[in-house]
Amino acid sequence: MTVARGVLERAAVAASIETVESLGAVCRVSSSDARKALVALRDSDLAVGFLVDLFGIDTGEAVDIVYHLRSFARDEELVVKVEHGYGSTLESVWDIFPAALMPERETAELFGLELAGHPNPKRLLTTDGCPPYLRKSLVVRSAEEVRDRASQHVDATSLDRTAGSLAGGFAEPGVAEPGASLDATPIPAPKPLPVPRGLKRAPSGVDIENSDRLVLNMGPQHPSTHGVLRLILELDGEEIVSGEAVIGYLHRGIEKLAESRRYSAVGTLLDRGDYVSGIHAELAFALATEKIAGIEVPRRANYLRCLLGELNRIASHITWYGPMGLDSGAMGPFLYTFRDRETILDILEDITGQRMMFNYVRPGGVVNDITTTAEAKIRAFLDEFAVHVDENDELLMGNEIFQARTQGIGVFDRETALGFGLTGACLRGSGVDWDIRRDRPYAAYDELEFDVPVAEEGDVYARCAVRLEEMRQSARMIRQCIEGLPEGEHTAKVAKVLRPPAGEAYGAVESPRGELGVHLVSDGTDSPYRMRYRPPALYALQAGEAMLPGLLIADAVVLMGSMDLILGEVDR
Amino acid sequence: MNAWLIAVLRFLAALGLMLFNGVVMIYMLRKVLARLHVRLGPMDNGPHGMFQTVFDVLKLLTKEDVTPRAVDKALFFLAPVIVFVPSLMAYMVLPFSRTWVILDVPYGLLFYFAVMSVVPLGILAAGWASNNKWSFIGAMRIVGQQVTYEVPMLLAALPVVMMAGSMSLSDIVRAQSGTFLWILPRWFAFNVPALVLFFIAGLIESGQTPFDLAEAESELVAGFSTEYSAMKFGLLYLAEFSNVFLFSALTVTLFFGGWQVPWVSADHVQWVAPIVFMVKTYIGIFFIFAIRGTLPRIRVDQMLATGWKVLLPAALAWVMVTGFVIKVGQALVGPR
């Protein structure tokens, strides 16, 4: 904290710094000083090189833009808050932290701010004409009003057929010079990163008719975009010249709706955000809530959280591994692994009562205790899985064609990976040894023994290898959880309607896709004031997008497959 | 009998066989893939789902045929013809038994290659005419496929021609009668490198995994047939399966003694010969489908590199080695 103060004073930035226990040091700077402060923090001996998240909070009078930063060197968290008036201009910081590219667009759009200095300042999640949804002035409608909307008849022909197409809303991207018009201070970038500038050429009118470039839409309906991701690729032959990811086809307001749900019901929404690893999203929210409310979680509940989390991690990695095989053209891995996934879902159903949307981890503990049948099933599964995972390893990873397809494709070196805010297996595949389970232990992970697999190459194959090894480690942890499950209550005594005191907290877990964080602001009522969901897949997507140029179509497919995108989480 | 009548009857036989193959192979593909993938495959429609393909065909026949506005209409209709007819014509030279050959000509092998090299043209036409970007990329890939497979395939078949001394497929089958080394059937399959090279080139030719680049479901949606619906799609699909059958049949003819039963004189297999041929062919098809269910897809530049930097030099070298071995053999035991 004192270091940060010194750094900011040296940079002549007026800042008020306080320490919030569940958050770290919180600096508040004025909007004109924001860029200067961020550069100073990045380049100082604090070495805050990693932008964890960027989002906004509507305080009722203005919008607070929150830059959540992390210093790996000092293992510290730092939160910079900048106040912006409604409708004011948000200066882009993508040249300081490339990870800000997409979150900035999203924040500007959902809070109704102007985005300046951004290479691609288009709307990210919604179509033109949508109001800034996350403003507090926009109240989620009551049931009656909703009923009116439900009875509305929509004429199919009135649908804007060009909505989201290239023709509508494709602005001349123009190469934004970093901070040229905003701030005279030149910013030395630590290392030139591949910067996604959207499509290089604005395809409009005459230009595209006489071009030898193909502009190809991949998605939203495409067999290998895993949901509704849309990539617009500009192709020269089969080679990608430039590419842009268009998202928002599944934007359904999880963050907004959470503000109208009770604490115990937010999990319902979070499950559907990251829909293949619901336990992790619930857990992140529960951790944040417990930090604010000061709830002590029983040891047994922590073990159950780990147990279910790791089971869920295997299930989630399977939905990555199988489609990864499909993306590269192999059908076998998909069907073989889904055999295991069925078993896991059976176990999860046994314990939680649902196959996918558990709402099992709640603030204070978990909902149900483990059943005896589930315990037997887990033991049987672990024996079976140990064989299957080796089989799968040989089947796909050992295949020469797969190796030729994936090695050396989409390489992120350390700096690029950190710069784009990659977390989880993508980051570990690039040689950064960082795992929240080990480095910021939560639940019972400090009592469990496991290795964190790391690969140096940073290519598609490395990410695959890391994930496969993670499955083995998960199996190992599950066995430890089952063997060492402590006796006791499975939940703490928590009020039926939880009203945590006003406060702010950040709960992060290592989800299968990376750091899944929930930044929670409470105002003392029975529902959160603001819940920010840090989507690791969004950061993975923008990193993947930056890697597209120079690849072939087939490479783009495996690259996006290796990022393990879950569009529910990307769009929220 | 009138030559025209015979020709028409034989055409009908070939057509019937092609349709039969299509129906059986699509069912077989779904069943084989399902069994490989710990599933059951079609079960409900007919005993073990046997009539599944019949229902599929009937449904495609009664489905609306959409012609998108932007297509090149003439070529869009013509493309299924260009794909279908050569595939049907290739059946002409296949020897199903000693006498069951529709067109027994001394240049049978070349005829087959010539006719089958028209098929990619039809697929190119289909993809181009669709005026759809996915189809178009698929169509361009099929040209790359042809550039890759044709030379290695011709060269890989060359040792067979050298050993048999004939390009007539019937003669090649006849040359594989009897045994050598006391026990082994005199199949050219024992020329293993030639077989392997031929098989890989053939996988590229028939567009099967790992070389299913023109269709490439996970990359190009449905490849060249993306815009095709109803029976036009059905015919393209049928021709694709027919090509797999033809390739397997040619492999059997060139390398596995065609309709002959090992260790049995050709005189004794007159009536079972077509059955033997079909059984052998379907075993080959099973292998192709098993590969289809297992391997990932190769990338298009890697396919070309494989064809030109591996298959072609290897095939050239093997032609020389075979030539040398034949000459040495002739020097040792005298001409055959």
Place this chain on the structure above:
Amino acid sequence: MALDKLTGEHSAIFIRSEQLFDVARRKSLWYMAFGIACCAIEGLMHASGPKFDFDRMGVFFRASPRQADVMIVAGTVNWKMASTVRRLYDEMPEPKWVVAMGACACSGGPFREYPNVVMGVDKVVPVDVYIPGCPPRPESVQYGFITLMDKIKAQTGERLAAARHDGR
């Protein structure tokens, strides 16, 4: 000119031939590989997986809408997505059906209050079968398909009734 134009929509020959074709249609329902959200995991991936294996019933996926009979709307449709859903539906050849899978596709589900979410995909495309659940289990989807098959089977009766009604 198709058969119904030649013989009239209420002719016995048209109705009976359609009855025969409906057998094929309901035994070979190819769905479009089009997963939107969570339901896609259950309704498309697990459904084609080893345990449920819809291929048994002849239910199979095709990636292109031109070759598909059924569109499973598996997930929340928002206004950005709506035009795409409609466009894909339009591009499917006749006869075609739509299965709204899950609470979101049926009504907007847990997200119905959010203004960006379409409250039920039936606002955008005509829906034949609704499958409740969040997400529905693959068994439910299977039952949905069986319901759809019954619906196709019942078409003949509807046609006959219409013919009787008009004949009167």
Place this chain on the structure above:
Amino acid sequence: MPYDRIILLVFVVLGAAFVVVTLTTSWLLSPKKPSAEKAETYECGVEPVGPPWVQFRAGYYVYALLFVIFDIETVFLYPWALVYGARGWFIFAEMIVFVVILVAGLAYAWKEGALSWR
């Protein structure tokens, strides 16, 4: 007319006729509901931008040039292969010369970088 001409003619004409008959049957039996939207080009559910008929850069362009040469030269080997068993060692030497020329050409193209995707 000799048999082989007849059968070729029959296969080409009747084969094409079969396709036409099938498509006509399909056209006759299938329902029709044409609409402007249905006739639009499919591109993953969004409006396509720009035509696909562009001057497509085929990465195998140089391969294709080589292919034309090699395809013809390979066909030249077939007549030779036919008479291979009937002649003595001389024919083997002939082939060596021919194949070595082919290999030299391939090696040269390889060295010059023609065998690459670009």
